[in-house]
Amino acid sequence: EPEVTQTPSHQVTQMGQEVILRCVPISNHLYFYWYRQILGQKVEFLVSFYNNEISEKSEIFDDQFSVERPDGSNFTLKIRSTKLEDSAMYFCASQGLWRDNGRGETQYFGPGTRLLVL
């Protein structure tokens, strides 16, 4: 069964450093997402991406964040200058195309990257 993969599974970085989190969505999917989950809290939407551009982003997704689909298979989240409060689990998700009969596809989530900023 196809699945979303993410690398690395864990990342430790120093405050102020740049990190890139990588995701390989399911190959025929068209919509891509990043979410984050601070330890013990709920899952929060960060950004959605379709047709090579951002569709929607949340208040959390400020200028320190960027997303890219560099080669048609990977989908990356970059944090330019990490802060302590960026420590969280980051989930990538992908979704296929809404069908004409109204049955949409669900989002499939990757296993997550746990980011720790020291």
Next chain:
Amino acid sequence: GEDVEQSLFLSVREGDSSVINCTYTDSSSTYLYWYKQEPGAGLQLLTYIFSNMDMKQDQRLTVLLNKKDKHLSLRIADTQTGDSAIYFCAESRGTYKYIFGTGTRLKVLA
């Protein structure tokens, strides 16, 4: 507001039924979902319901949807210790994002 609300904790005895409740916010949500998260793990899709349905049953899982009250529930029959986890409901707004609930931690007592 955007918050999707759930009660924080639920404790049941093994073999009993569990009912996890969720109140969502957007009446135009087309799909509503239930995800399970075990400690340190990712999000596992359990089931989903289309907004024109009132009920959906899938083996031990029953989802009830009350659109008028924007209330969603997940019933787990014959709850097992392996069902202990955090359960998140989520509403889908268009195709672009899910809004997750605050999560309910289910503890199953042997």
